[in-house]
Amino acid sequence: MDFGSLINNLFWLFLVFAFLSPYFxxxxxxxxxxxQILSLERKRGSRVITLIHRQEAINLLGIPVARYIDVDDSEEVLRAIRLTDPGMPIDLVLHTPGGLVLAAEQIALxxxxxxxxxxxxxxxYAMSGGTLIALAADEIIMDENAVLGPVDPQIGEYPAASLLALVQSKPLDKIEDATLIRADMAAKAIKQVAELAEKLLAKHMDPERAATTARLLSQGTWTHDYPITVEEARGLGLPASTSMPREVYALMSLYPQTQIRRPSVQYIPLPYTKGGQE
Structure with missing residues (x-):
């Protein structure tokens, strides 16, 4: 084999390796x-389901795509629940900015x-629709610095509560028909989400408190990205604790954010103690 043939073969081997490497x-x-999921299941005697949304890249193009709760997610979670014996506990590892209300509602119910x-x-974090799902749990285990969020609905790019406030603050003849239609949708959306949140909260508290908490979470009390800490969640009557198993952190580390650009956060990925590295 001459030198040119060797270079040619090495070139094609390199192309095959580069093509198959992402797959492997x-x-x-x-x-x-x-x-890691099996390890957590053995430790807790449960069915573990993950609902984790990271920014992902499409194949070899490297195009970042933001993920949210959608109908595909609800189909898969409902299928997993159907495959679980009624007497077996379910552990849901949740990491999401929210998403489609319909899908979140199906999962929560x-x-x-x-x-x-x-x-x-x-x-x-488990914001918006993620919080709605968390309300259905018997126990919400959070990292000490993790947060939930309000479940107030959004109509397009606008908060539903803000649309209603706008309609109430201006004469009707000064408001466009499209805005009035959105405001009508906003009123219905808030009512629907509040009723769902109240139904989910009823397993944790008395009916009067469930209704009050549902209103706080759904009617624009805070901005949509307001962080509800563990302490605030407990104050709202939610069954929140911080007894997070190490296995959950280990599982989350296997869902890294797509590295499209130079990372803005960097550190030695080892546990540190006062006496030095472990």
């Missing part, structure tokens, strides 16, 4: 996630109907 990396990552204990783990 993905398979290895999926296997590691499965092992399915968890509410599950006879055995349902635990939601929030290691970083």
């Amino acid at each position: 990396q993905r398979q290895a990552l999926e296997a590691a996630r499965t092992r 399915a968890l509410l109907k599950h006879p055995a204990k349902v635990t939601v783990f929030v290691s970083h």
Whole structure:
């Protein structure tokens, strides 16, 4: 074999390796996630379901895509619940900015109907529709710095509560028909979400407090991205604790953010103690 043929063969081998390498990396990552899920299931005697939304890249193009709760998610979670014995606890690892109300509602109601204990783990944040899902749990286990959020509906790019405030503050003849239609939708959306939140909260508190808390969460008391801490969640009457298993953190580490650009946060990924690195 001459030198030119060798270079040509090495070139094609390199192309094949470059093409297959992402596939094998993905398979290895999926296997590691499965092992970690099985480890958590064995420790807790439960069915573990993950609902984790990160910014992901499309194949080899490297285009970042933001993920949210959608109908595909609700179909998969409902399928997992159907495959779980009624007497087996469910652990849901939740990390999401929110998403489609319909999908979040389907998941929340399915968890509410599950006879055995349902635990939601929030290691970083579960906002909007994620919080709605968390309300269906018997226990919400959060990292000390994790947050939930309000469940006030959004109509397009506008908060529903703000649309209603606008209509109440201006004469009707000064408001466009499109805005009035959005305001009508906003009133219905707030009512629907408040009723759902009240139904979910009824398992944790008396009816009067459930109605009050549902109004606080759904009617624009705070901005949509307001962080509800563990302490505030407890003050609202939610069953929140901070007894997060190490296995949940280990599982979350297997869902890294897509590295499209230079990372803005960097550190040595090892536990540090006062006496030095472990």
